[in-house]
Amino acid sequence: MSRWMRFGCTLLISLLLANRALADESIAAQIREHAGAHRLLVLGEMHGTREIPRLVQQIVESYARQGIPSQLALELPTSENDALRTYLQSTGDTAARSALRGTKYWTVESHLHDGRRSHDMLDMIEALRVLRESGNDIQVYGIDHVPLPAESAPPGTRDAAMASELRERYNALPANARLLVLIGNVHGMRSQPSMITYPPMASLLVDLDQYNVRIEARTGxxxxxxxxRRCGSQPIPPFLGASPRTDKGSDRSYDLWVWLPRFTVARLLD
Structure with missing residues (x-):
């Protein structure tokens, strides 16, 4: 390949990445606009993408630019919260990052990897650490209470425990703060779907000032x-409809649906 062809390919890739970043920023702005003054923003995701952590980072950054304190709740065990707090208060150097990703949560066998443990998630946490270091009021913590032994816990135990944790965090929010929740899209439903026999986490919190967003993609x-043991790359069915889409039905699962241009598989830690 000639030098000019390589240059052309590099330029095309750069333009495509820039266009995708602009599209993601536009969707972050749409979510902010629709969520308005709601103080609890539930973001239902598909695990294991590069794009969703970046989108969440953009939403938090937009709150920070307006001086609005933000707390980000993740589908991480609450046992990780001491390590997260320590990292957010660190300089983000190599030792600090190694300490954060060296905990039991971030180490998992490949055949059990569900997509939540990725360099993309760690990069998002680092970006929020930098925002916090710049003087913004930002917190990041896990809300997942994995029942032990998990196999003997009644159905819905985990969702009920996460809802209880979130309610406690919400009740302690400063008056002008926002609580964002990045959670698997079934946990984030406002109503119980037929596929499960228990109420999902978000449905137990509908009495709060809650706004629910389902994050999808058009392809990827x-x-x-x-x-x-059935974890791996999953295709996205093509979607050509309008985005965003709102829903106001009393039995709605989400208030807002958004579609990013594309999902790509996250850079998994293993």
Whole structure:
């Protein structure tokens, strides 16, 4: 390949990435606009993408630019919160990052990898650490209470525990703060779907000032699990409809649906 052809390819890739970043920023702005003054923003995701952590980062950055304190709740075990707090208060150097990703949560066998543990998630946490270091009021913590032993816990135990944790965090929010929740899209539903026999997390919090957003993509793939030891790259069915889409039905699962241009598989830690 000639030098000019290589230059042309590099330029084309750069333009495509820039256009995708602009599209993501536009969707972040749409979410902010529709969420308005709601203080609890539930973001239902597909695990294991590069794009969703970047989108969440953009939303938090937009709140920071307006001087609005933000708390980001993640689908991480609450046992990780001491390590997260320590990292957010660090300089983000190599030792600090190694300490954060060296905990038990971030180390998992490949056949059980559900997509939540990625360099993209760690990069998002680092970006929020930098925002916090610049003087913004930002917190990041896990809300997942994994029942032990998980296999003997009644259905819905985990969702009920996460809802209880979130309610406590919400009740302690400063008056002008926002609580963002990045959670798997079933946990984030306002109503109970037929596929499960228990109320999902968000449905237990509808009495709060809650706004629910489902994050999808028009094409691409993500990393997720469709059963025990059945984790891998999953394709996205093509979507050509309008985005965003709102729903006001009393039995709605989400208030807002948005579609990013594309999902790509996250850079998994293993």
């Amino acid at each position: 793939e993500f990393w997720g699990c469709r059963g025990y």
